[in-house]
Amino acid sequence: MDVNGTGFVLVIGRTGWLGEGTPGQAAEPPEGLAWHSADHTLRLAQLPFVFPERSGNRRLGPADRRGAARDRYGNWFWIGPDHDEVRLQTLGTAGSTRFWPRPQPCLAAEPPTGDFAPAGSAAPQAQRLAGLAVTDDHHLAVGVPDVPGLLVFDLHAGGPPTTLTWPTALRPVDMAAAPGGGLWILDGTGGPGAARYWGLDRLWRIRDLAEPGEAPPPPEDFLPLPTGSVGGPGDPADRGPGSGNGERGSPAEVATGWAVAIEALPDGSVLVLDRGDPHPAQVLRMRGTRELGRIPLAPIVGPVDLAFLGDAGGVAGTVFVAESQGDQAFALALAADGSTLTPQTRYLPMRLFSGKALVASRDQVHYDLGERWLPVTDRHSPRYVGAASLERGPFDAGEPGTVWHRLAIDGRFPPGTGIAVLSRTADQPDALELTAWREEPAPYLRGAGSEVPYHRFGARGAPDAGTVEVLLQRARGRYLQVRLQLSGDGRHTPRLWALRVHRPRFSYLQHYLPDLYRDDPEAADFLDRYLANTEGLLTEHEGRIAAAQRLLDITSLDAEHIAWLGGWLGATTDPAWDEARSRLLVQHAVELFGRRGTVRGLVEAVRLATDPCPDSTIFDGTPVPGFGVRVVEAFRTRTVSPPATSGGAGAVTSGPRIVGSGARWLxxxxxxxxxxxxxxxxxxxxxxxxxxxxxxxxxxxxxxxxxxxxxxxxxxxxxxxxxxxxxxxxxxxxxxxxxxxxxxxxxxxxxxxxxxxxxxxxxxxxxxxxxxxxxxxxxxxxxxxxxxxxxxxxxxxxxxxSGYLPTVRMAHRFTVLVPMSLDSSDAARADRLAQVTRVVEQERPAHTGYEVRPYWAAFRVGEARVGLETSLAQGSRFVALVLGEGRMAQGQLGGGHPWDVPDRWVVGRDRILPRTGSTRTEAGHG
Incomplete structure (x- = not known):
């Protein structure tokens, strides 16, 4: 309510703009409109961008898929263009090298004759490779249809691969690492329309995907037969056919038109991408042999791959689908129950995607451009619908015949956008539907900001943010309903944050002019509306005067006045500070100045200037937890003197006495x-x-x-x-x-x-x-x-x-220790030290001397970081530590297998006892 007693109806927030829907939830926006949760605004709906077809462009197909993956250390693996080799690109390099098969030594022109020949003198036969994945326990699996089977590489231990063979046909189309270890294999042996998928656990045993109660698996179901050992406790060498364990596994059939990709979900289910033909493209969610749902992918045509990025937990997350043109990816939100895929309006272009694979790694999805792997990045280039409308109300004034005053909207109104206001009123709510809409004048952007005293929407100087206002012309009645018509140019949209409808009108004609001016109804109506413009200007100034106390309340004061209020207290805010930091300084200036020159006051001033998220706990005496700013007074670091005499401070040092001669003189x-x-x-x-x-x-x-x-x-x-x-x-x-x-x-x-x-x-x-x-x-x-x-x-x-002189020399000197992160750059550390130095120079007592030093929480008493047996190693993940160019605490030390790898023999962790018959006894295993 303003100083004249005119109140307003406020519309703000999703429920305010859209009304109530289901209990506890806001209604969905009308067609053509969308609610933007990031800034709590209502805007025109965004359209998904579909890259136009390029003339002469060859669409990607399943044959272009080769399989790719990234290990936990950032190294890339993929199948070569001829499907006969695995390429490797290590972290930080630009090109790739052949990972498998390994280069063979040069052979003699004439092979040796006789009964003996050097081992490996014959070059291995080239094998066609299809499907590739890196498991969570750091194995690389590559499909070999001609064997048929898999090549399994231990990326921790290195060395040649283990071959796991399938007695029946296997044609891997795609592979995906299963959470916690293991593998999913999409098998296209039967051709389009006859796909199935296999599951392998972390010990490379075939999972039985049949649901409980189903018929037993057919006789041809099997376990893969390894030709070598993957290595480690419980390796598959002891679990193949003939080991006596009796375990069997079976695949699951997938009823699709053309399955081209598989992706694992955290709950143990999988997503299978169906390219279509004859039906439209879709995604199937499977758990074992049970189909959990089919989700259409329209308008995506001919997708070639998908990748999944999960949220905090469950199956909720984002599914990325690459379309066959190779120009863009589509993002779809997977519901928490996995039943729906909601298209997102993100624009995800891909430049010259060659179709190897979409790879989800480190909370980001990557695609290939030649031998480069680039992140799929959201390019902000939105497209919006051209126009849409929203109706709000009816608003109840409480009195029949109320004259509704004006309407104000806080928001952003970029060039090329517009908003039109229509209204209708009635004294009975049922009569509103029978009343025609009246078009109000075009809203105008207020130059002085909001009509509410000391309220401002948007940053100062933002040309498209502020408050638009319209004076309602003939809105008379108890109930008011408004229609807002939003329009844009396709690239921009209005963004509505809050709406205020003021009522009743405070009439200067009724309060300040003689009755003579109301004799003619038409003239009186015009004069009343004319004087309402003057009333709006004067009421705004009167409101500011009446609410002047807000200028002295730091919690509600506008950001532009913080420095002004601080000047009253002598608190000078740093122009580089954010608003929250400046508010804290002015709010606690009296406390801070009262402790100026003390250790506590100095620490508070430094924390206020440097803490990433400062709050009022800085000034309440709460100790700085652990790794924080410290002030060390120099006199406290002096060597503590032991008693000067063997008898203590009061001992007699003259006259006859017995004095013992110790190692040190007293x-x-x-x-x-x-x-x-x-x-x-x-x-x-x-x-x-x-x-x-x-x-x-x-x-x-x-x-x-x-x-x-x-x-x-x-x-x-x-x-x-x-x-x-x-x-x-x-x-x-x-x-x-x-x-x-x-x-x-x-x-x-x-x-x-x-x-x-x-x-x-x-x-x-x-x-x-x-x-x-x-x-x-x-x-x-x-x-x-x-x-x-x-x-x-x-x-x-x-x-x-020994006591007095060292103390005097160290008096009035102190050191400020500033915590630093080992990951920060030298420039960042220098900037932080310079920032602290400026604060200390301003806050220290005038007669004191100081120094500012960094420190790292990297070493602990009783815990050795580097010993005599430690060596700095080079390898795929380790580089040499160059003296003078790096810090010891930032170097990585070479070592053996990580102790958390469960399926490897680790020296010092596992103890192996002799076999008893065919049973392995393991002891000492964590």
């Missing part, structure tokens, strides 16, 4: 012990004083030719001497010791002033008497050639050098 051992250890360390490194002076570059004190200098309390100027002193401290001192120089005298005096408060207390503790007593802490000097003598002076010096 303060209560005294200065003499420290100097002795230092001299022994230096003498052990240098054979004589002359050599020492040559290395240190200065003269040293010596007694009887032996080095006799004490441990220097300050860092020496000679680099070599300073290095050896540092090595001595690391090896011999029980406490850390900082590099102290003459510039640290002020810090030393400050340390003593904090500890003793008065110079007299310091003099008493150090035993200074007479003229040596201190009158000011400024009289304290750094130790000279040796550390202070035993007692409190020595204790104070090492407390300063």
């Amino acid at each position: 303060v209560d051992e005294g200065r003499g012990e420290l100097d002795r250890r230092y001299r022994e360390f230096v003498v052990a490194r240098h054979p004589d004083v002359a050599a020492l002076e040559a290395v240190w570059g200065r003269s040293v004190a010596a007694v009887d030719g032996d080095f006799a200098e004490p441990f220097p309390p300050l860092t020496p100027g000679s680099h070599r001497e300073a290095t050896e002193r540092r090595e001595f401290m690391v090896a011999s001192l029980a406490v850390p010791y900082a590099d102290v120089s003459a510039q640290d005298a002020t810090a030393y005096r400050g340390f003593l002033a904090q500890r003793y408060r008065e110079p007299a207390a310091l003099s008493a503790a150090w035993g200074l008497i007479g003229g040596s007593q201190l009158r000011s802490f400024d009289e304290v000097a750094l130790p000279g050639a040796a550390v202070p003598s035993d007692g409190p002076a020595l204790q104070d010096w090492f407390s300063f050098a």
Whole structure:
């Protein structure tokens, strides 16, 4: 309701536009209209695009199908153009190589004579191949009609294939990998109209597809007879005929005109593509020998292949069908019960599809262009119906004779589209059907946006989005019904999001003008409608004034005003931020500014700027889970000092005492012990004083030719001497010791002033008497050639050098650790670090120093990633790790069979015991 008391009826959402259908469901759109769930708009229905027939084009047929598949590592396999070889294209390469048969060595011109000849000297006979699939457990199966049977390649172990033979005829038309391992084979032995399909489980046993209660399979049913072992626990070598297991299997007949493709579904059923002839093309869903349904494929003519991409679970998903022109694929939505295929209006062009196969791999469908495999991509080129109409209402005003005011529609109205409004009114709902429709003026796009204060539809600056409005001319009555006529040019459509019908009209003529202006009914009607235009402009401004509080509510404020409201609080939003991030900043600005300069405030500011999906939990104190931004204050990373004395902090370090000499020097051992250890360390490194002076570059004190200098309390100027002193401290001192120089005298005096408060207390503790007593802490000097003598002076010096000075140097410094993904590029990492650096520079306290570093959650304590026995291997899936060009955590390490492969013998996982008769005993198998 606006400031004048005029309310409106709102139509929004699918149910609002289309009305109620079945209980709990909206009705279906009228003919020519469609509901678009992605943006909740009503629009003209989209037409399926059918690529026009090209002159001279040769249609693809079943003979062009050769079979293709992709393994789990991205390598492509397909049957060659002459149907006598298998081609391989490895991941990342442009061309293909022959995978099978393997190239044979050159043979001598004259074959050797006699009883013996080299094994394999005769070239193998060329075999015709038909049908190819890669199973879930990484076997490649290729059909060989002339054997008849299958070649089975173990893609994990490599080596020559195993041949599984069929005692009866087998002509594979297509193959599909069964979920969880195994294979489906479409068999066209009987020719068109007599297709059947076989099922093999993951152990390559023929499945019995007969339904329970059916007649037993005929005598010719069989298990394939392997000529070699597929390898692994329970391999088919132990399950062929004669093994005594008594298992038999049978195929299922498919009553079709011309079956050309088979595809597996997750529930164990299959889809069989029937090309047609004589009936139209269709898809059959089969489970065993039971037909679950036939789904027509009109208007697709002569399809050659299909592929299935499943959704989250069940059989619901999308079926892709390639048409015989080779120019496009059609997408059809398979219902959750598998009973219907609903055509989708997606445009899926295929450039020069040669007909090898449609292959579903990694949530995408691919087709072949020569030796390239390209994804089937949806090209957004929609076609729409030209016009359609929708009726809404009746809307009830509640009072007879109500004057309906205006109608507003939020939506998008591209050039070439239009919308016309017709209305009719009555005081009784039954009278509406007897009332003629009246055409209203053409709606116009409001320049100021919606008539509702602070409501805007569409992005600012979008030329085709906004609110169109029409002033209803003679709509008087309790009930109103409107008809919207949508039109387009075939390439574009109006998109209607919401409709508002305002009533009753607030009449300036009735409220503000004398009765004289209402004497003439015709003139009064015109004047009332004329003044309604002015009323619309003024009411809009009055409404904005009355709803001004919305400008201060960040949850409802328009995006364009967020920066303005943030300016009131001093919160500057980043122009690169999205709307949700900017709203969070303004909403929590007071909390964030109250913690500015603290570790928590810094982490919150960084998370607000960098988290992919920020929310209010950033500011409620919830700990960052695991792998998040961390702020490490430098003083917390200093080496923790153990007690300076063996007796602890309060131990006596002067007077007679028993001192044990440990591996590392403690303060209560005294200065003499420290100097002795230092001299022994230096003498052990240098054979004589002359050599020492040559290395240190200065003269040293010596007694009887032996080095006799004490441990220097300050860092020496000679680099070599300073290095050896540092090595001595690391090896011999029980406490850390900082590099102290003459510039640290002020810090030393400050340390003593904090500890003793008065110079007299310091003099008493150090035993200074007479003229040596201190009158000011400024009289304290750094130790000279040796550390202070035993007692409190020595204790104070090492407390300063090992504890106080490192803490002061690390104060006001911190490191921001930014989590990084191992998969992100160097450019992405650099951008993220730069973004965090900008935030830290703005939010840190002015007196602090910082650094921003990345980190990876790649290593764990107690878990070895790389050991001495590990080698970086090369192969079809592994490449060399080049030092300086890659990161160790991103390299892949070569190894044996994966431990999750169930049908292979894996070293370290499976233990094989000797056979007992014909029974294999397996132990230790997971």
